[in-house]
Amino acid sequence: VRVDGSDDTTAASDDERADEARSRERLAAFLRAMLPIAVGFESLYIACAFFFRSGALAGGAAAVALYTVAVASARKLLAAGRTVDAAMRTGWALLVMVALGAPFLSFLTAALVIMPIAGVALVLPYAPARALRAYLVAALVVITEVIGLGTFVSSPFAPLPHGFEQAVVTSAAVAAAALTIRLLAVDHRRAERLLLAMRGSLAAAQRANEEKDAFLVGAVHDLRTPLAALFLDVQALSASGSAAGDVQARRLARLGRQAKRLTAVVDRLVDVARITSGGLDVSAERVDLAAVVRHVAAELADEAEAASAPLAVSAPSAAVVHGDPVRVGHVVTNLVSNALKFGRGAAVDLEVREGANATTELVVADRGIGVPPEERERIFDRFARGAAVRSYPGLGLGLWITRELAQAMNASIAVTSTPGGGATFVVRFRRAS
Amino acid sequence: MISVLVVDDDRDLRETLCEVLRDDGNTVHAANDGAEALALLRGGAPVDVILLDLMMPRMTGWEFRKAQLADAALAGIPVVVMTAAADLDKHPIDAGAVLQKPVELATLLRAVAAARR
Numbered sequence: 001v002r003v004d005g006s007d008d009t010t011a012a013s014d015d016e017r018a019d020e021a022r023s024r025e026r027l028a029a030f031l032r033a034m035l036p037i038a039v040g041f042e043s044l045y046i047a048c049a050f051f052f053r054s055g056a057l058a059g060g061a062a063a064v065a066l067y068t069v070a071v072a073s074a075r076k077l078l079a080a081g082r083t084v085d086a087a088m089r090t091g092w093a094l095l096v097m098v099a100l101g102a103p104f105l106s107f108l109t110a111a112l113v114i115m116p117i118a119g120v121a122l123v124l125p126y127a128p129a130r131a132l133r134a135y136l137v138a139a140l141v142v143i144t145e146v147i148g149l150g151t152f153v154s155s156p157f158a159p160l161p162h163g164f165e166q167a168v169v170t171s172a173a174v175a176a177a178a179l180t181i182r183l184l185a186v187d188h189r190r191a192e193r194l195l196l197a198m199r200g201s202l203a204a205a206q207r208a209n210e211e212k213d214a215f216l217v218g219a220v221h222d223l224r225t226p227l228a229a230l231f232l233d234v235q236a237l238s239a240s241g242s243a244a245g246d247v248q249a250r251r252l253a254r255l256g257r258q259a260k261r262l263t264a265v266v267d268r269l270v271d272v273a274r275i276t277s278g279g280l281d282v283s284a285e286r287v288d289l290a291a292v293v294r295h296v297a298a299e300l301a302d303e304a305e306a307a308s309a310p311l312a313v314s315a316p317s318a319a320v321v322h323g324d325p326v327r328v329g330h331v332v333t334n335l336v337s338n339a340l341k342f343g344r345g346a347a348v349d350l351e352v353r354e355g356a357n358a359t360t361e362l363v364v365a366d367r368g369i370g371v372p373p374e375e376r377e378r379i380f381d382r383f384a385r386g387a388a389v390r391s392y393p394g395l396g397l398g399l400w401i402t403r404e405l406a407q408a409m410n411a412s413i414a415v416t417s418t419p420g421g422g423a424t425f426v427v428r429f430r431r432a433s
Numbered sequence: 434m435i436s437v438l439v440v441d442d443d444r445d446l447r448e449t450l451c452e453v454l455r456d457d458g459n460t461v462h463a464a465n466d467g468a469e470a471l472a473l474l475r476g477g478a479p480v481d482v483i484l485l486d487l488m489m490p491r492m493t494g495w496e497f498r499k500a501q502l503a504d505a506a507l508a509g510i511p512v513v514v515m516t517a518a519a520d521l522d523k524h525p526i527d528a529g530a531v532l533q534k535p536v537e538l539a540t541l542l543r544a545v546a547a548a549r550r
Contacts, residue, residue: 254448391489
């Protein structure tokens with residue numbers, strides 16, 4: 001059975017090979033034609049330089065001589081199979097010739113202008129992008145200089161008949177336009193093929209992404225349903241007071257805590273799905289950050305006790321910021337949980353304070369393992385973890401989700417840390433007046 | 434009666450494990466991670482079986498096992514690993530028994546009793 005994509009790939013690479021063969025043939029034809037032309041020009045310039053005893057024409061002859069030698073050696077390179085080298089050498093030689101000959105050859109200005117373009121057309125199929133860019137920039141400089149110098153430096157000859165110059169300019173313009181169109185056509189075909197291939201892989205990626213989202217929706221449903229039953233049973237048991245004695249009550253409390261933990265993991269997975277599908281809905285309201293921090297600290301008291309890490313809250317009576325009340329809570333919860341996890345059982349400080357530029361800062365500081373400098377950006381990436389998974393297992397999603405939530409509320413997040421001396425996360429919310 | 438050392442960094446799970454083992458008639462010691470377990474053992478806690486979690490901060494189960502085997506006085510204590518790690522094929526652990534979390538109560542008690550023999 002043949003896979004759909006493989007057919008396209010083979011066809012594309014066949015096309016590419018044919019393209020390369022065609023451009024190699026073009027280069028060979030160009031070099032075959034150019035050598036006699038270059039030799040002819042060379043003889044003409046030398047004869048004229050000798051006849052008119054003109055230093056200017058001798059300079060032009062030197063320029064053409066350089067090009068003639070380059071073309072001859074490019075032919076050798078092509079015969080040896082070094083197509084790219086041959087193309088590049090001819091292209092650069094054209095430029096050097098134009099640059100050297102420019103001051104002496106004002107009457108050939110227009111004809112010479114097309115040469116860099118011809119050079120690009122010739123070099124394009126082979127040149128690596130950087131060399132091509134350099135060549136194009138050089139060509140532009142040379143063209144500008146040729147036109148500039150051609151205008152100011154007078155010809156060593158008496159001016160040619162007006163019609164002759166116009167004919168040269170017109171034919172040069174036509175040739176230049178034709179070459180440009182040809183060059184674009186070659187490029188267009190390539191771009192189209194590339195676009196087709198890209199569209200194919202994009203569609204496949206989209207399909208895979210949709211499947212993944214559907215999987216997540218199903219998984220989350222299957223996880224939440226038994227959790228709901230578990231929660232209700234635990235709460236009903238606690239409320240009925242039927243838990244006989246300390247042991248039962250303790251077990252029930254543990255059950256409730258663990259169910260909550262599972263729920264948090266599921267919620268995290270839902271957040272990931274929302275963020276990756278762009279469906280994160282965040283309202284813009286006025287939220288009292290200080291109240292949220294106090295509420296979260298109370299909610300996480302159990303978790304803090306389990307980590308034997310006291311939570312110290314320092315916040316004004318009210319600090320109103322712009323944000324989504326639920327999401328601000330998630331940001332605080334994630335950062336405190338993170339601090340408890342990596343805090344090595346030392347105290348965690350929570351602070352709400354005024355920041356610069358009309359911001360209110362949430363500061364969560366632990367005294368744990370810290371974040372090495374090279375990890376400080378990366379820890380906010382999806383699946384990234386600053387610590388070994390075997391020592392600190394987890395999804396690697398908490399800080400990523402936190403940053404995404406913060407950014408969705410136009411808040412920023414940053415971390416400072418001394419390795420081994422703890423980490424301090426600062427979220428800057430927009431202050432609401 | 435078996436003396437079991439429970440090594441797990443999750444407080445709730447550690448407490449549950451201790452309670453069910455105690456209810457089954459064992460004596461129980463508990464440690465939060467490998468380092469604490471090692472200190473307990475070297476402090477002379479009488480332990481017959483170690484119930485060991487793997488992914489823990491400070492000293493992982495793998496590191497603990499290595500240190501235990503390197504210590505002649507402790508190397509003989511049987512170990513039952515109980516882990517939520519999903520890639521034990523890539524990070525194998527040298528232990529008498531390996532249980533995947535979550536584990537049935539009967540399986541857990543059987544494994545601990547079997548390790549003792």
